[in-house]
Amino acid sequence: MNKKHLKKKYTEEVGEIRIGLGSCCVAIGSSKVQQELENSLVETGIQTQVKRVGCVGMCHRTPLLEVRPPNQKPILYDKVQPEEVKQIILKHYKPKSFKKRLTNVAIGFLENILNDNHSNGFIHHSINTRDPQIESFLGRQIHIATEYSGQIDPLSLQEYRSKNGFEALKQCLKEYSPEEIIENIKSSGLRGRGGAGFPTGQKLQIAHQAQDEKKYIICNGDEGDPGAFMDRMILESYPFRVIEGMIIAAFAVGAHEGFFYIRVEYPLAVERVKNAIYQCEKTGLLGENILGSGFSLKLKIFEGAGAFVCGEETALIASIEGRRGMPSFRPPYPAQKGLWGHSTLVNNCETFAAVPWIIRNGAQAFSKLGTDKSKGTKVFSLAGKVARGGLIEVPMGMTIREIVDEIGGGIENGRQFKAVQIGGPSGGCIPVELADTKVDYEDLTKAGAMMGSGGLLVMDENDCMVDIARYFLTFTCSQSCGKCTYCRIGIHHMLTILEKICAGKGTQSDLQKLEIIAHKTKQGSLCGLGKTAPNPILTTLTYFRDEYEAHLDGICPAKRCRDLISYAIDDSCIGCTICAQRCPVNAITITPYQKHSINQDLCTKCGTCKQVCPTESVVIL
Amino acid sequence: MILDKDNIYSDIEQIVSEIGTAKSAVIPILHAIQKKYNYLPEIALRRICDTTEITPASITGVSTFYTQFRHTPVGRHLIYMCNGTACHIKGSELVYDAFLRELRIKGNQDTDPEGLFTLQKVSCLGCCTIAPVVQIDDVTYGHVKTNSVSKILQDFISYQGKKVEQKTSEKKIY
Ligand SMILES: Cc1cc2nc3c(=O)[nH]c(=O)nc-3n(C[C@H](O)[C@H](O)[C@H](O)COP(=O)(O)O)c2cc1C
Ligand code: FES
Numbered sequence: 001m002n003k004k005h006l007k008k009k010y011t012e013e014v015g016e017i018r019i020g021l022g023s024c025c026v027a028i029g030s031s032k033v034q035q036e037l038e039n040s041l042v043e044t045g046i047q048t049q050v051k052r053v054g055c056v057g058m059c060h061r062t063p064l065l066e067v068r069p070p071n072q073k074p075i076l077y078d079k080v081q082p083e084e085v086k087q088i089i090l091k092h093y094k095p096k097s098f099k100k101r102l103t104n105v106a107i108g109f110l111e112n113i114l115n116d117n118h119s120n121g122f123i124h125h126s127i128n129t130r131d132p133q134i135e136s137f138l139g140r141q142i143h144i145a146t147e148y149s150g151q152i153d154p155l156s157l158q159e160y161r162s163k164n165g166f167e168a169l170k171q172c173l174k175e176y177s178p179e180e181i182i183e184n185i186k187s188s189g190l191r192g193r194g195g196a197g198f199p200t201g202q203k204l205q206i207a208h209q210a211q212d213e214k215k216y217i218i219c220n221g222d223e224g225d226p227g228a229f230m231d232r233m234i235l236e237s238y239p240f241r242v243i244e245g246m247i248i249a250a251f252a253v254g255a256h257e258g259f260f261y262i263r264v265e266y267p268l269a270v271e272r273v274k275n276a277i278y279q280c281e282k283t284g285l286l287g288e289n290i291l292g293s294g295f296s297l298k299l300k301i302f303e304g305a306g307a308f309v310c311g312e313e314t315a316l317i318a319s320i321e322g323r324r325g326m327p328s329f330r331p332p333y334p335a336q337k338g339l340w341g342h343s344t345l346v347n348n349c350e351t352f353a354a355v356p357w358i359i360r361n362g363a364q365a366f367s368k369l370g371t372d373k374s375k376g377t378k379v380f381s382l383a384g385k386v387a388r389g390g391l392i393e394v395p396m397g398m399t400i401r402e403i404v405d406e407i408g409g410g411i412e413n414g415r416q417f418k419a420v421q422i423g424g425p426s427g428g429c430i431p432v433e434l435a436d437t438k439v440d441y442e443d444l445t446k447a448g449a450m451m452g453s454g455g456l457l458v459m460d461e462n463d464c465m466v467d468i469a470r471y472f473l474t475f476t477c478s479q480s481c482g483k484c485t486y487c488r489i490g491i492h493h494m495l496t497i498l499e500k501i502c503a504g505k506g507t508q509s510d511l512q513k514l515e516i517i518a519h520k521t522k523q524g525s526l527c528g529l530g531k532t533a534p535n536p537i538l539t540t541l542t543y544f545r546d547e548y549e550a551h552l553d554g555i556c557p558a559k560r561c562r563d564l565i566s567y568a569i570d571d572s573c574i575g576c577t578i579c580a581q582r583c584p585v586n587a588i589t590i591t592p593y594q595k596h597s598i599n600q601d602l603c604t605k606c607g608t609c610k611q612v613c614p615t616e617s618v619v620i621l
Numbered sequence: 622m623i624l625d626k627d628n629i630y631s632d633i634e635q636i637v638s639e640i641g642t643a644k645s646a647v648i649p650i651l652h653a654i655q656k657k658y659n660y661l662p663e664i665a666l667r668r669i670c671d672t673t674e675i676t677p678a679s680i681t682g683v684s685t686f687y688t689q690f691r692h693t694p695v696g697r698h699l700i701y702m703c704n705g706t707a708c709h710i711k712g713s714e715l716v717y718d719a720f721l722r723e724l725r726i727k728g729n730q731d732t733d734p735e736g737l738f739t740l741q742k743v744s745c746l747g748c749c750t751i752a753p754v755v756q757i758d759d760v761t762y763g764h765v766k767t768n769s770v771s772k773i774l775q776d777f778i779s780y781q782g783k784k785v786e787q788k789t790s791e792k793k794i795y
Binding site: 023024026027028059060062223224225226227228229232233264265266302303304305306307308319320321322323324325381382383384385389390421424455457459463468471472475478481582584604606607608611612 | 643644645646647648649651652675679682683686687688689690704705706707708709710711712715718719722743744745746747748749750751752754761762763766767768
């Protein structure tokens with residue numbers, strides 16, 4: 001197949017077509033769309049450039065295709081199906097030869113006849129970037145770590161450089177001393193994005209001052225929070241930016257060797273970072289004597305093996321050393337004594353990604369954004385029951401309500417906003433009454449939650465808060481490394497109590513027990529895992545105590561806990577037998593044209609009948 | 622795949638020569654073995670201890686600590702059912718049960734009677750906006766519902782069929 005013209009460079013004459021190839025896009029089928037696009041271009045002889053771009057952020061509308069015809073306004077198509085691709089490009093481009101044009105018209109004509117959906121086949125999908133919905137999704141966002149989101153090819157070094165990429169590095173190597181870089185980062189007010197929010201400049205300084213002939217640098221891309229994906233998107237979409245930030249930081253502290261610690265569950269991120277490192281080595285951006293400065297740095301990838309606690313820096317270091325990932329007591333901090341006993345700078349990948357921007361635009365530009373103590377922007381993965389989920393970057397100080405309503409477009413299906421879970425297993429649930437809380441390290445901690453790595457999960461009235469607490473405790477219980485007694489046994493004990501409550505067998509004294517153990521576990525644990533694991537319980541107990549109490553009476557208000565609900569069929573049933581056919585345990589007898597009923601002894605509460613019922617006659621009691 | 626001792630030994634030799642024999646190589650070595658066999662055969666682990674600086678205590682300790690490593694064989698395909706937070710609130714538990722039913726996996730087992738699929742819960746596949754998510758080998762499915770489970774399995778099998786046809790034009794069983 002002749003694909004030569006696909007590689008044509010962007011010029012005014014040919015324009016370009018951008019296709020999003022982040023993980024969400026690929027999962028929903030953008031690689032099929034890409035294939036179809038390439039085939040259609042070859043078939044029609046249309047000349048244009050196809051460009052794969054990283055995550056656009058609008059993960060709720062994938063696959064995304066942006067057509068930028070020459071001298072015309074760009075148009076973004078969402079939820080593109082492979083079948084629609086040809087129609088879309090023919091709408092903007094004319095096929096090359098007259099003969100091809102003719103056959104395309106004929107085919108289009110035939111397709112019109114055969115497929116009467118054509119007229120509204122894709123047009124309703126096309127969205128102008130000035131579409132009010134898109135505008136409010138993108139409008140309040142400020143892209144620093146995710147600069148050029150949806151515009152650059154993740155693996156094109158040339159393109160990254162053409163957009164000021166590696167300029168900051170050049171500046172640092174040629175003009176600044178390590179001390180000046182550290183001073184710069186300090187005055188920008190950048191704080192660690194990995195969770196705890198430790199001032200990055202200060203950490204650099206500690207590592208810089210460490211008297212050690214050998215130093216290491218580690219990029220933490222472990223992202224253990226089971227409901228967050230920003231580190232993945234940053235590594236997948238902006239590998240060069242993270243590498244640039246790492247080289248600058250390594251130069252500032254004097255490290256010559258480093259690691260990317262990436263979760264093994266993120267194969268695409270591993271692949272792209274590997275490729276990016278390779279390209280940098282080839283072009284003298286990594287390795288010996290970087291850009292002729294005399295400074296050298298070697299980077300390697302280390303794949304994690306599925307342990308949440310390995311996101312904790314000392315456990316992460318143990319893991320690279322080939323041991324069980326168990327945290328150790330700090331101080332000494334890794335910046336003083338880390339990997340193989342040497343000074344080691346550990347930072348989150350989002351922290352590194354912000355560094356080049358700060359150098360290029362100045363510390364002031366960064367510290368102008370945000371609140372008093374939390375500067376700059378934060379990337380969140382917005383998911384859950386929100387209408388428009390995705391990867392977003394907002395200035396610190398924005399309120400949770402603004403994020404959910406303006407960027408997220410409110411709750412999907414018009415249901416009631418109930419709470420957000422922020423910070424993953426270490427964080428907490430913030431109820432809608434406190435939705436005006438600002439996104440700020442201190443304010444979130446005051447509310448009982450935590451910035452964490454940046455997972456933001458929106459919940460509606462159908463989510464049971466006791467169940468959420470139980471869910472997180474199941475997670476932390478399985479992830480506790482077992483070193484501290486309170487973490488190992490305390491979490492397990494709290495989980496047992498929560499399971500009892502979810503089964504409707506809890507008592508008032510169980511709630512008190514929960515509180516006591518929660519506080520003891522916080523005090524008696526060495527690392528952040530045990531210290532923060534009780535947060536989901538404590539916040540839900542504070543803000544949703546009535547829900548716990550309802551469970552004591554055997555009622556799950558959100559109708560979620562399986563032991564406390566039952567399924568039934570109401571009078572609107574038309575007797576279509578679909579539910580009876582689909583019931584996996586034959587709990588519904590096939591009685592055509594008669595109201596069906598569910599045999600409660602057989603029912604396993606799998607919910608299938610509710611999903612398939614065309615008249616919404618299945619109710620939960 | 623036939624697991625005979627000589628084959629394993631030569632595989633191990635190659636893995637070790639690529640990664641190294643130091644104690645700290647244990648996790649990359651385990652990843653490489655698991656990539657090869659989809660689990661960690663005991664005889665391979667013993668061989669590692671014989672040919673490197675890694676001790677039996679360290680290899681047992683490490684391979685049981687990290688959830689990624691498996692000590693029992695798996696079916697031909699691996700189904701990763703996401704049990705992350707976003708998927709949980711969108712009902713992944715029910716989907717998991719539906720897979721168990723559809724594949725007739727019973728009791729404490731995680732593989733279907735034919736040995737074709739192994740079902741495994743994982744936390745967050747990183748596509749939370751399309752929750753609930755399930756990944757079969759390298760194919761990801763989003764917005765999964767309990768009643769779409771059998772369709773997904775069929776789709777996956779036909780996708781595999783196509784891949785196999787492309788490669789060897791061999792017909793797929795099942
Ligand atoms: C249980 C636990 C899990 C953690 N998980 C992560 C993680 O997934 N990613 C991360 O960057 N930091 C994680 N951290 C924080 C790290 O220990 C460390 O503070 C961070 O990588 C420092 O980088 P920063 O200063 O850029 O935030 C975790 C901490 C704890 C206690
Ligand atoms: S929670 Fe399932 S993909 Fe993130």
